[in-house]
Amino acid sequence: MFYPLQINAQHHAFKTGILRIIAALFFTLFIDYGTGFAADDASIARGGRLFDNWFLEMKDYPPTSFHPKYINTRLTNANPEESWRCVTCHGWDYNGMTNQKTGSISGDSGGTPASLAFILQDDNHLFVEIFTDRDISDLAAFINDGLIDFPPYIERGSNLARGNATREVGLYETICANCHGTDGRQIKNIDPLGTYVRNNAREALHKILNGHPGQRMPPMRFLKTKQVSDLLAYTQTLPTKNILGSITRGGRLYDHWPKETGVSPPNYRHPAYPNKDNHSRSHITSWRCKECHGWDYKGNDGIYKSGLHRTGIKGIRAFSGGNPQTVIKILMDENHQYFGVQWKKSVFNKEDLNDLANFVTQGQIDTDIYIDRESGAAKGNPKRLQNLFNTLCAHCHGIDGKALLTGIDVGDAVRNNPWEALHKIRNGHPDESMPALQALDMALIVDILAYAQTLP
Ligand code: HEC
Ligand code: HEC
Ligand code: HEC
Ligand code: HEC
Known part of the structure; x- marks a missing residue:
């Protein structure tokens, strides 16, 4: 495999037009594409995953320096690996990226393996010896047959799915929920699915149709446009994490x-x-x-x-x-x-x-507002919320704060380290069922803290 250094060298060689013509002849005449790799849905979907992220799909290492033709390497979110993904330069709607000066890709120019092979070696691409015949053939199948028109799925100029959000709930529950959970929050390494699909509808649609590069997520090309559109609409209703x-x-x-x-x-x-x-x-x-x-x-x-x-x-x-x-x-x-x-x-x-x-x-929060830094005394009213303590906290800790045998007594804990106690009262205790009171007004919390400091 060639990586940026070699690619640069290759790039210089390509500058002479004669070599370019020879290369074109070579790729069109002597390499036999197309036999054995029919443009079926599996091939189209794999092409879609390569377009999305070929190095994840091929379980390969991405180049570590910027694609030599990537424009705006100083954009805040620019990153060398990303600059090698087709989608970074051609967009999730396949219509090109203004920041990369590209237009739409279409089957007219890159839809056969031979024409695409030629394009991927050109001055804009410099993908030399990265893809196998099968990869090129899958990518060409995707460009020829896999690009979709977005209007039936997503409203122009927005991320809003057009489908009916109640019709295909069953598809989600039987296929997607196996991995994503019924609430779309089961895979912890990505944002909640609902949030993601609401913000990135076209990207999500691409992944639903073609699968996720390098993952077992199934490509859903076999569904009808209407079904996919409804599925997309339903995923947009999944909850955000509160x-x-x-x-x-x-x-x-x-x-x-x-x-x-x-x-x-x-x-x-x-x-x-x-x-x-x-x-x-x-x-x-x-x-x-x-x-x-x-x-x-x-x-x-x-x-x-x-x-x-x-x-x-x-x-x-x-x-x-x-x-x-x-x-x-x-x-x-x-x-x-x-x-x-x-x-x-x-x-x-x-x-x-x-x-x-x-x-x-x-x-x-600024704890100095609620706790006196020198004495550690809570700056609340210790008399006002005894009742709340007895209802809420005593349920586990007991009226005297001594009922839990595993921890230290609440009174001692709150006097010795009121900062830790305040943190735990607002956020809960790691891996315990103690409720987090972040939603309550700080005035109430500091009164509870003050009362807890009076416990025996
Ligand atoms: C660093 C940016 C960049 C990357 C990465 C990139 N391209 Fe391109 N691509 C271009 C530019 C620039 C053009 C020429 C301008 C145009 O035609 O839009 C182009 C043109 C094309 C065209 C011809 C478009 C047409 O119809 O005229 C195809 C097809 C294409 N690219 C496919 C791909 C594929 C497949 C990948 C990933 C394997 C890829 N490109 C990766 C920048 C990039
Ligand atoms: C076999 C398990 C599996 C199934 C079934 C599955 N997915 Fe996925 N999905 C994944 C994995 C794994 C990822 C990527 C996680 C990562 O990037 O680390 C993913 C990613 C996604 C993403 C991109 C999210 C992101 O933040 O990158 C979308 C959108 C998505 N899935 C939607 C769906 C929908 C809709 C269905 C049902 C049609 C579905 N998935 C079915 C496993 C699955
Ligand atoms: C072993 C010590 C250590 C631990 C543990 C640690 N940090 Fe830090 N953290 C530092 C140091 C040292 C700095 C200052 C680095 C610097 O000055 O550039 C820092 C800086 C920060 C800053 C930036 C503060 C500023 O004003 O620049 C944040 C935010 C932060 N840490 C959050 C966290 C969080 C959240 C965790 C737990 C997941 C954590 N840190 C665990 C040592 C630690
Ligand atoms: C559902 C049961 C439950 C409720 C209700 C509850 N706690 Fe707790 N609390 C716990 C558990 C369990 C621990 C951890 C004890 C341990 O460390 O073993 C804990 C720990 C604490 C600690 C830290 C003690 C230490 O070990 O440092 C403080 C302070 C505390 N709770 C205060 C309160 C206050 C004040 C309330 C009412 C607002 C409250 N808790 C309500 C279960 C509860």
């Missing part, structure tokens, strides 16, 4: 993600954890967000500025109200190493990343 549910799960991950996820942490200390003797925390503890950034989210500017938990690391307060995508990038970076094939152990999935990012940007 934002508060996401924030509070993020809070529990921040607290103790190995408990919350059941995934075991790496068996070495977190690379950003200071390697000093007085930091004798176990390797598990060193991977908890709270260990470096604090229960008050202030890191070295808060309660952890001294004592056994001091690491000197800054807090996460600057990201309150920030962009969740930036937080996700931070969790994947070399400093954190929570997600990415390049790290020794990638421990999060996409749902974990989203939930943590939502917590960091929308779920954290």
Whole structure:
């Protein structure tokens, strides 16, 4: 297989017109395409998956530098691997991408294996010796017979599916739900299906018809246009993950993600954890967000500025109200190493990343408003909500807060570490059934905290 360096060399050679003509002759005359690979639905669908992402479908390594003809390598979302996907330059609606100066692809020019082989070697493409005859034949089958017109499925200029959302629920429940779950949220490595299809209807339709590259998801080309259109409409009604549910799960991950996820942490200390003797925390503890950034989210500017938990690391307060995508990038970076094939152990999935990012940007609070930093006293009214404690909390903890034998007594816990208690009251306890009260007004929560501090 040739990769960018060689491709550049090839590219120079191609600049001389004579070589180009010889190449054209070679590909049209001497290579025998088309026999044995009929343009059946399977071939068309595979071509669609190659168009989507050929290296995932071929289980191959993508080139690591930008496609030499990719324009705008400095776009914020530009990425070398992506620049080699057909769809990046030709679009999910097959009508071209203005940022790549392409027009629509059509069977007229790339619909036979020979004509497509010629195009894929040209100056715009430089795909030399990457595809086998079968790949080219499948891609050509897709371009010739697999491109669809979107208007019957999706409203022009929007992402709204045109189908009837109630007619094909059974198709979803019997085929898709096996993997995606009845609510579309079972595969944790992608966004909830409903959210994804509402935002990316054309891309979703392409994947429904052709399957997902490198995955077992079945291509649905055998269905009638109307059925697919109805199926698409139904998937657009699937639920989004509730934002508060996401924030509070993020809070529990921040607290103790190995408990919350059941995934075991790496068996070495977190690379950003200071390697000093007085930091004798176990390797598990060193991977908890709270260990470096604090229960008050202030890191070295808060309660952890001294004592056994001091690491000197800054807090996460600057990201309150920030962009969740930036937080996700931070969790994947070399400093954190929570997600990415390049790290020794990638421990999060996409749902974990989203939930943590939502917590960091929308779920954290300035604890100084609710707890006196010097004395640790909750700044609430300890008399007002005894009743709420007795109804809600006492159900598990008992009226005196001592009923649970596994943890420490609520009174002691809330006096010793009110920041941790406040975090748990708002977000719940990792891997426990304790309710998260994030939805309640902070005035109520701080009153409960104040009452809990009076328990024996
Ligand atoms: C880095 C960008 C880029 C990538 C990646 C890319 N193309 Fe192209 N492609 C172009 C440009 C530029 C043209 C010429 C402008 C045009 O015709 O729209 C073109 C033209 C074509 C045409 C001829 C269109 C016509 O009808 O005139 C076909 C067919 C085609 N590409 C197929 C593919 C396939 C299949 C892949 C993936 C294996 C692919 N391209 C990947 C940029 C790209
Ligand atoms: C055999 C299991 C399986 C079945 C059945 C299945 N899918 Fe998928 N689907 C997957 C997998 C796996 C992915 C990709 C996950 C990834 O990218 O990591 C996926 C991805 C998708 C995507 C793209 C989502 C994204 O964020 O990239 C869509 C849309 C989709 N499926 C819709 C459907 C629909 C609609 C059906 C029913 C017609 C269906 N799937 C049936 C396994 C399946
Ligand atoms: C072993 C220590 C450690 C752990 C555990 C840790 N971080 Fe960090 N984090 C750091 C360090 C060090 C920085 C500062 C990096 C820098 O200055 O560039 C940082 C920076 C951040 C920032 C950016 C703060 C800013 O203002 O720039 C965020 C957000 C963040 N971490 C979130 C998290 C989350 C969420 C987790 C848990 C999944 C986590 N961190 C776990 C050490 C850690
Ligand atoms: C459904 C049962 C349930 C309810 C209701 C409940 N909790 Fe909990 N709570 C738990 C469990 C289980 C633990 C974990 C105990 C352990 O660590 O073993 C816990 C832990 C705690 C802790 C941390 C103690 C520690 O170990 O540091 C605090 C503080 C706390 N709860 C306060 C409250 C308050 C205040 C309420 C009412 C707003 C409440 N809980 C409601 C089950 C519950």
